[in-house]
Amino acid sequence: MPALIAAxxxxxxxxxxxxxxxxxxxxLTSLLSGGxxxxxxxxxxxxxxxxxxxxxxxxxxxxxxxxxxxxxxRNRFVEPGTTGTSESATLGFLTVTLLAPGWPLMAxxxxxxxxxxxxTALFLRVLRAIPLRDVLLxxxxxxxxxxIIGALGAFIAYRANLMGSLLAWNMGxxxxxxxxxxxxxxxxxxxxxLAYIAADxxxxxxxxxxxxxxxxxxxxxxxFLGLLIVSVVSAVVLVSVGSIPFLGLIxxxxxxxxxxxxxxxxxxxxxIGGAGMVLACDIVGRIIRYPYEIPISVVMGVVGAVLFLxxxxxxxxxxx
Amino acid sequence: xxTLFRSTAVAxxxxxxxxxxxxxxxxxxxxxxxxxxxxTISGVPEKVLVQDWAAFDNLSALGVTVAGxxxxxxxxxxxxxxxxxxxxxxSLQEPDFEGIAALEADLYIVGARSxxxxxxxKEIAPTVDLSVDNGAIIDGLKTNLTKLGDIFxxxxxxxxxxxxxxxxxxxxxxxxEGKGTALVVVTNAGKLGVYGPDSRVxxxxxxxxxxxxxxxxxxxxxxxxxxxxxxxxxxxxxWVFVVDRDAGVGNEGGAKALLDNELFNQTTAxxxxxxxxxxxxxxxxxxxxxSAVMLLLDQVLSxxxx
Numbered sequence: 001m002p003a004l005i006a007a008x009x010x011x012x013x014x015x016x017x018x019x020x021x022x023x024x025x026x027x028l029t030s031l032l033s034g035g036x037x038x039x040x041x042x043x044x045x046x047x048x049x050x051x052x053x054x055x056x057x058x059x060x061x062x063x064x065x066x067x068x069x070x071x072x073x074r075n076r077f078v079e080p081g082t083t084g085t086s087e088s089a090t091l092g093f094l095t096v097t098l099l100a101p102g103w104p105l106m107a108x109x110x111x112x113x114x115x116x117x118x119x120t121a122l123f124l125r126v127l128r129a130i131p132l133r134d135v136l137l138x139x140x141x142x143x144x145x146x147x148i149i150g151a152l153g154a155f156i157a158y159r160a161n162l163m164g165s166l167l168a169w170n171m172g173x174x175x176x177x178x179x180x181x182x183x184x185x186x187x188x189x190x191x192x193x194l195a196y197i198a199a200d201x202x203x204x205x206x207x208x209x210x211x212x213x214x215x216x217x218x219x220x221x222x223x224f225l226g227l228l229i230v231s232v233v234s235a236v237v238l239v240s241v242g243s244i245p246f247l248g249l250i251x252x253x254x255x256x257x258x259x260x261x262x263x264x265x266x267x268x269x270x271x272i273g274g275a276g277m278v279l280a281c282d283i284v285g286r287i288i289r290y291p292y293e294i295p296i297s298v299v300m301g302v303v304g305a306v307l308f309l310x311x312x313x314x315x316x317x318x319x320x
Numbered sequence: 321x322x323t324l325f326r327s328t329a330v331a332x333x334x335x336x337x338x339x340x341x342x343x344x345x346x347x348x349x350x351x352x353x354x355x356x357x358x359x360t361i362s363g364v365p366e367k368v369l370v371q372d373w374a375a376f377d378n379l380s381a382l383g384v385t386v387a388g389x390x391x392x393x394x395x396x397x398x399x400x401x402x403x404x405x406x407x408x409x410x411s412l413q414e415p416d417f418e419g420i421a422a423l424e425a426d427l428y429i430v431g432a433r434s435x436x437x438x439x440x441x442k443e444i445a446p447t448v449d450l451s452v453d454n455g456a457i458i459d460g461l462k463t464n465l466t467k468l469g470d471i472f473x474x475x476x477x478x479x480x481x482x483x484x485x486x487x488x489x490x491x492x493x494x495x496x497e498g499k500g501t502a503l504v505v506v507t508n509a510g511k512l513g514v515y516g517p518d519s520r521v522x523x524x525x526x527x528x529x530x531x532x533x534x535x536x537x538x539x540x541x542x543x544x545x546x547x548x549x550x551x552x553x554x555x556x557x558x559w560v561f562v563v564d565r566d567a568g569v570g571n572e573g574g575a576k577a578l579l580d581n582e583l584f585n586q587t588t589a590x591x592x593x594x595x596x597x598x599x600x601x602x603x604x605x606x607x608x609x610x611s612a613v614m615l616l617l618d619q620v621l622s623x624x625x626x
Contacts, residue, residue, distance in 0.1 A: 024553060073533065173511055181510075
């Protein structure tokens with residue numbers, strides 16, 4: 001528990017740091033002398049606060065969707081990036097960009113979410129068809145499925161000269177976030193709240209279909225709610241900032257190492273941990289090549305790969 | 321009448337034959353020095369393949385017909401001059417080596433994106449690499465025009481094109497004098513990058529002489545260095561030249577909508593309406609082609625004068 005309390009304060013501290021890292025001069029002294037009407041106050045309101053909120057929302061909701069995914073698939077090593085969900089969302093966004101470029105972002109997001117839903121459902125369907133023995137086989141199947149869907153997207157993008165856009169979507173990056181350009185991410189908060197409300201059901205669903213049904217819960221409904229949360233969050237994050245790898249994998253695993261798998265208890269900590277990790281990686285990305293930026297997906301990829309290896313090597317094979 | 325015509329035609333044919341024999345008699349091996357070594361070409365190449373749109377651009381400006389072109393990313397402004405019967409020989413980055421071998425070309429030209437193909441391609445056909453150093457695009461363009469002029473015996477045309485480029489650069493330079501600092505911004509899927517003095521539009525800073533609004537930009541990445549709107553606000557360029565990579569794929573006006581925000585609108589460039597949208601394909605794909613450079617220079621010129 002003390003570790004979690006510390007994580008909470010670290011996240012708060014990172015959010016404050018995030019408000020004061022950037023190209024413009026925004027500091028307590030400049031804010032006090034200029035007031036909210038001066039340049040520093042304006043930059044704070046238009047650029048820094050929106051970016052920090054976007055980081056917190058994206059981080060928390062991606063980590064939560066990883067947790068939900070792990071619960072409903074009953075496997076520690078899945079997250080939207082290893083189940084074909086992210087690739088499906090990208091394919092959906094690509095399709096709608098090609099066929100209806102004039103649609104509002106909201107509608108494009110909805111199409112991406114529908115594709116994500118379809119892709120994830122396909123993943124679950126494939127899983128049911130394959131008798132699985134090994135815990136690592138599940139994410140492998142997901143990664144392969146994601147590879148196929150991703151290749152389809154790449155083929156279409158290549159044909160339509162959209163490779164540049166595809167690359168940009170795959171590269172999560174918060175540099176374009178300002179007021180008026182991140183608000184879709186609030187849907188992520190809705191996803192987190194839903195996950196919290198339904199946490200007990202997911203915990204039960206995590207124990208298997210028969211167990212769930214015996215307890216009087218509609219297994220399919222719980223699964224669908226989980227899929228919905230994961231798909232909407234993936235689509236929202238994708239169209240707002242691009243995909244962020246590893247996050248949904250690492251944070252829930254770290255939290256589960258500390259306080260176990262009762263989702264009612266883990267949800268808040270996973271959210272806080274996800275926000276903290278995204279904040280930290282984004283701040284690093286802003287500082288390394290100041291005043292230019294390194295996309296968060298690059299930083300996250302490096303940090304995430306190391307942590308993922310640690311988790312893989314640490315977990316005894318066959319453990320759930 | 322008809323006999324006269326016939327005898328003239330026969331005479332002409334004889335003369336042409338004699339001429340071609342004469343040329344083939346004096347045709348000799350030429351050694352072309354290029355970015356990755358030297359290549360020997362005998363006579364004037366007839367069947368020419370290009371894996372690079374800038375090279376195609378230069379050849380079509382010189383009036384050379386091309387038999388093979390890249391199968392992707394054809395710039396819109398080049399469309400009228402692309403021969404419909406030209407073979408497609410793979411994408412910009414991935415040449416179709418089998419197709420190239422089957423065409424038995426006299427000359428195969430690779431460029432910036434296809435330069436890695438050189439080692440393989442030189443075993444298949446006489447290959448030259450006409451890549452250009454991004455820091456010196458105009459010089460590179462002129463060198464390439466001269467080189468191609470020599471290869472195809474079109475030295476006069478090459479000299480004429482080079483004179484055109486020099487004149488246009490001088491004209492834009494005069495127009496840019498005293499207009500203040502510039503920044504080239506590239507937009508891609510809602511994200512911003514900046515191009516600096518080593519980028520594919522370096523001529524704006526180096527040859528036209530508009531001072532860059534910032535000290536150092538590294539064009540290590542295709543999109544330039546990623547930046548925020550805050551960065552644009554603080555850099556505060558007098559002129560902004562926009563390469564909109566979303567345009568041309570059914571997303572025109574994407575850059576305009578992206579840049580119309582509370583922070584960017586406070587920059588000098590936005591306040592004075594000094595925002596110039598340049599042809600994204602010319603800037604991004606054919607950055608060292610003759611008509612691309614001329615097109616971009618014209619767009620910058622009309623922006624500066626407008």
